[in-house]
Amino acid sequence: MKRTHTHVSTRLGLVHAVITGSGDPIVMWPSLLMDAALWDAQVDYFARNHLTIAVDPPGHGRSSRLEQRFTFEECAGCVVDILDQLEIRRTHFIGNSWGAMIGGTLAATFPERVETAVLMNGTASSAPTVQQMQYRMLLMVIRILGGIRPPLTKSVVRAFLGPTTVSTRPQVVRKVVDIARGNDPVSIINAVHSVVIDRPDQRDLFASITCPTLIVGGREDRTFPLPELQAMADAIPGSELVVIDGAAHLTAAEVPDEVNRLVETFLANRAATSN
Template identity: 55%
Template sequence: MSATDRDVATDLGTLRVRVAGTGPAMLLWPSLLMDHTLWDAQVAHFAPRYTTIAVDPPGHGASARLDRMFTFDECARCLLQILDAVGAERAHIVGNSWGAMIGATFSALYPERVLTSILMNGTASPARMRQRLEYSALLVLARMRGGFQPPLTRPALTAFLGPTSLATRPDVVEHTLRTVRANDVGSVAPAVRSVVVHRPDQRGLLAQIRTPTLVIGGREDATFPPAEVEDMARAIPAARLMFVEDAAHLVALEVPGRVNTLMDDFLRQHEPSR
């Protein structure tokens, strides 16, 4: 399936999106320090039936350099601007971590543009003090060392991947390392501060969501453990919650076949919404 790269002007700079396939729109936003390639397996699986729009988020991948912090509302507006640019009136919103938070925000603010939401490894809660301190220190060290190079790649790996992937999925480890190392620290730092250090409590906002929502978590996720994902799902009326037992923070990359099956089953249940 051929794909086309497009640059979309947004409130947070020009964002690179990769568009493939045909059918109802499916917009995919990845985690911090990841780019659109997190979704390669989902694009390959769904592009025959959906128009997949995989995003390099602000400051990441081939998108414009990020030089300021942002709000989640601004990120949600970026989703709106992407959908407008590609001519999609409504879309299935798929997000991982940062993408899950923004997907939930978008679903609450722009329900008329949402078919369904599939939110992976997300949270609706503000960051714990320990997490704020750890990520702030990681940014300082990365600036001092000129990037996310060893030994700083180890904290990123343990934040993203659990014991099963670290021990048995070398391709996933390599993909994660390669993508993390490719980041420009100065460009991703405002995103890390916005999404982690200054993350808002979204539970009140998420209670406004009325579109069908699937929340997926990884049992081995150390960044947003199951209890935190469960809390997010409880905040969204009638959300469906599913866990993958042997995956962590990047479930779509770690166990793509099982994630695709969960997505397929959910989308099939809401076929009339398409």
């Protein structure tokens, strides 16, 4: 199926998006250090019946360089900018990690633009002190090395992928490492500060979310372990939580068939309920 590449002018610079298919729209926003390619399997699956819009988030992939830090509200505004340029009134939203946080912000602050939200491997909490310290050290090494270079790639794999994927899905490991290494160091430094070190606690904000919301996590996720995922689910009224075995922080790439079935069932059930 033909994929169309476009750049959208947003409040955080030019954002690259891959647009495929037609029908009820789905916007997909990936994790920090990842780009739209995280969603390749979801685009292939859902573009048969949906208009899929897979985003390279600000400073990642083919989007323009991030010259400064940002807020989650600005990221949610980027999604609105994309929807406005594409003349889309409402959309389903699927986000992973950073994308999950932004999906929650979007659903809470622009409820009229969101049909449903699938928030994967995310959090609604601020970063604990230990995590902040770890990522400050990571940024020091990125500055010294000039980007994600060995031995940092091992740290990326450990943060994003669990033992099951590392031992049985070498193609996923290669893909994650290749995408991470392709990132611009200035953009990564600004993004890591904004998404991790300066991350706000959004639990009170998420309490105002009214759209149907599915929370998905990998049981082997080291970055946002299950208690953190549960806290996000508890903050969102009526949300549904599903934990997937044998997957970690990038479930969409690790177990794509399972994720596709899960999301398809969720969307079908919501459509049946609304009718």
